[in-house]
Amino acid sequence: MQKSVDPELACPVAPVVDIVFSRWTTPILWALHEFGRQRFVELERRLAGITPKVLTQRLRQLERDGLVSRTYHAEVPPRVEYEITDLGASLGPLFAHLSNWADAHLGEVEQARHSYDVGR
Amino acid sequence: MQKSVDPELACPVAPVVDIVFSRWTTPILWALHEFGRQRFVELERRLAGITPKVLTQRLRQLERDGLVSRTYHAEVPPRVEYEITDLGASLGPLFAHLSNWADAHLGEVEQARHSYDVGR
DNA sequence: CAGTATCCTTCCCGATACTG
DNA sequence: CAGTATCGGGAAGGATACTG
Numbered sequence: 673m674q675k676s677v678d679p680e681l682a683c684p685v686a687p688v689v690d691i692v693f694s695r696w697t698t699p700i701l702w703a704l705h706e707f708g709r710q711r712f713v714e715l716e717r718r719l720a721g722i723t724p725k726v727l728t729q730r731l732r733q734l735e736r737d738g739l740v741s742r743t744y745h746a747e748v749p750p751r752v753e754y755e756i757t758d759l760g761a762s763l764g765p766l767f768a769h770l771s772n773w774a775d776a777h778l779g780e781v782e783q784a785r786h787s788y789d790v791g792r
Numbered sequence: 793m794q795k796s797v798d799p800e801l802a803c804p805v806a807p808v809v810d811i812v813f814s815r816w817t818t819p820i821l822w823a824l825h826e827f828g829r830q831r832f833v834e835l836e837r838r839l840a841g842i843t844p845k846v847l848t849q850r851l852r853q854l855e856r857d858g859l860v861s862r863t864y865h866a867e868v869p870p871r872v873e874y875e876i877t878d879l880g881a882s883l884g885p886l887f888a889h890l891s892n893w894a895d896a897h898l899g900e901v902e903q904a905r906h907s908y909d910v911g912r
Numbered sequence: 913c914a915g916t917a918t919c920c921t922t923c924c925c926g927a928t929a930c931t932g
Numbered sequence: 933c934a935g936t937a938t939c940g941g942g943a944a945g946g947a948t949a950c951t952g
Contacts, residue, residue, distance in 0.1 A: 695944080712913075739901075
């Protein structure tokens with residue numbers, strides 16, 4: 673029995689979605705893009721509600737995908753800095769586009785939801 | 793009970809992500825955008841692997857958000873057609889941008905993953 | 913500080929069966 | 933055809949505690 677992977681293949685944007693739009697990844701990338709190089713604890717505080725476990729998981733994934741770089745400084749106490757890479761920064765225009773769409777159309781979505789919930 | 797609030801507020805693209813990049817939504821929107829108005833069973837066949845339950849769930853969500861319209865024809869057998877709305881179609885340029893990014897940079901991601909896995 | 917380790921819960925999703 | 937109902941499994945995510 674082979675699994676069906678057709679939906680992914682049929683949609684050219686699907687592969688990107690897994691990389692960029694997994695949970696917590698956009699806030700992390702945004703924070704690094706906006707506020708520059710940061711330490712682990714800074715990110716942890718900025719992304720209120722995230723646990724260190726999950727933050728580590730996501731940062732590792734982003735590092736593996738080449739969107740974020742990790743720099744370890746062997747000091748006491750240890751210091752680790754995360755920074756967005758050129759590849760990660762290349763998502764900037766895309767995020768801007770997304771943000772523009774939100775500004776332009778999020779109101780319509782809200783309105784549609786309300787109409788739907790009221791009962792059409 | 794309440795999910796992410798602060799990280800969403802901090803990141804202007806986060807709200808859009810929940811609407812557009814939930815599971816199965818991009819393949820569905822893509823199919824409707826590419827192949828036009830379709831019946832339930834057509835979508836079901838095109839999105840190989842999806843179950844009717846999940847397809848219904850996603851279509852309802854998309855309908856509620858105003859991205860997809862549902863038209864019921866009281867015939868025997870019943871006929872229901874789904875179509876992308878103007879609001880949904882307004883995502884077209886965004887998807888194109890996403891697709892372009894994939895073409896341009898997906899290779900770099902693959903390369904980064906390989907380097908990472910090898911251990912460098 | 914920068915994470916790990918462990919446990920636990922929840923939620924999504926797939927499979928299957930059934931209905932108007 | 934176009935769904936709904938029900939059940940169950942498994943992975944993501946949260947809470948908490950601990951280490952180099």
